[in-house]
Amino acid sequence: MALFKTSNPALGSKAFQDAAGRAGAIDAADRMTLNGTVNRTGILLICAFATAAYTWRTFMQTHDPSDVSGLLMLGVFGGFITAMVTIFKQNWAPITAPIYALLEGLFLGGISAFFEQRYPGIAIQAVGLTFGVLLTMLVVYSTGLIRVTNKLRIGIIAATGGIALFYLLEMILGFFGIHFVAINGSSPIGIGFSLLVCAIAALNLVLDFDFIEQGVNYGAPKYMEWYGAFGIMVTLVWLYLEILRLLSKMRSRN
Template sequence: MALFKTSNPALGTKTFQDAAARYGGAIDVANRMTLNGTVNRTGILLICAFATAAYTWRAFMQTHDPADVSGLLMLGVFGGFITAMVTIFKQSWAPITAPIYALLEGLFLGGISALLELRYPGIAIQAVGLTFGTLLTMLVLYSSGLIKVTNKLRIGIIAATGGIALFYLMEIILGFFHINFVSINGSGVIGIAFSLFVCAIAALNLVLDFDFIEQGVNAGAPKFMEWYGAFGIMVTLVWLYLEILRLLSKMRSRN
């Protein structure tokens, strides 16, 4: 998370400015990044993710055996992480690596959604609806100017996201020693409040993503940065969807 000075490692504060400075003077206006182009690329990545998610979902629902999708889940998790790192460090490869990332993440998201759907019927469609509802809401709030990305807001979101990342890392490490945060991971008031907080921070990261993409368009970044901007949105949406799934599973387990 600390690769760039932002909460989203894919969309750092200087990401688009650096790309524009490196390539901008050598390309004409027709070959520069546009907002519509980024939106279209985001749509393509979402279609890719939905396609592979549907495949993993169907594979599990046919047998209800986790073993049938465990390999796909691992491929999605580790393959998606590796592809994301490659994309972050090789931005010009984004037209190829961003779709691959979306396809791999779809494998993981479809599998984990199907597993939870079997336990909590209807949870997947609720999570999808809430994720896209949040995306549209944050887009409207940002485009209307109701939420303005000031330095204070940016620093606050970055600090909160970094804190969450450190907590999750610490939780993983302590888990090897059988030390668990029962209250936070449980379905009690504290656990639900924590998940609501994390979902809120993930949603606010979308605002930062919109701002960084707008900066790239204004800076005249090269055309391939449309794919990179779409990739950044996907990174945040994957995180938001998983956190919403976690929140809903906690709430459903109380019933």
């Protein structure tokens, strides 16, 4: 078992340890730093916002889903493929991580516009809450209010895996006309489930911060700054989509 793990597939088992081992006696100036990872994360966010703004504006001009459906599919499948490539080819992250962010932006901009059309103002609320959670978890982690112990790590990994399996089961059963109405609806059960998933996604950020810090301590090579930023982006995309879903459930009750 690896010493450091995270439930984020992008920051999987032994990622930074293996990279550090490959780095060998690399010069200190060419090693991963926290500031460098933060800067790379900012670049990826800018990339995502740029393409999100494009699909958002395209849909808002015509309000015709067919105008952006192709871009959404490109974002979903292209983003998934790019993510898989990045996970297995970490040294490609300086190139693939920005591509991933651009592709995810296409999807996020379109899906946000769909929600915005039905629930005006929901997109900016979801964006604000996502960054609010990011900053809160960063403060919580940096001040030591939450310490990443093995028990906490295992618990979050188990919860994240359970959610992933549930979503997969839900998708498969959906092909046979079986739907979990209570969980997907705006009932207290549905809202409670979304709150739980948002909380698990937020806790994944703490694991990501801890894992990146371990990468810095191991002396991972410089390209791992991009890989660490990519891992944060994966979690933020998940968190934003879950918050968007939660807000839509709450709005539909009004």
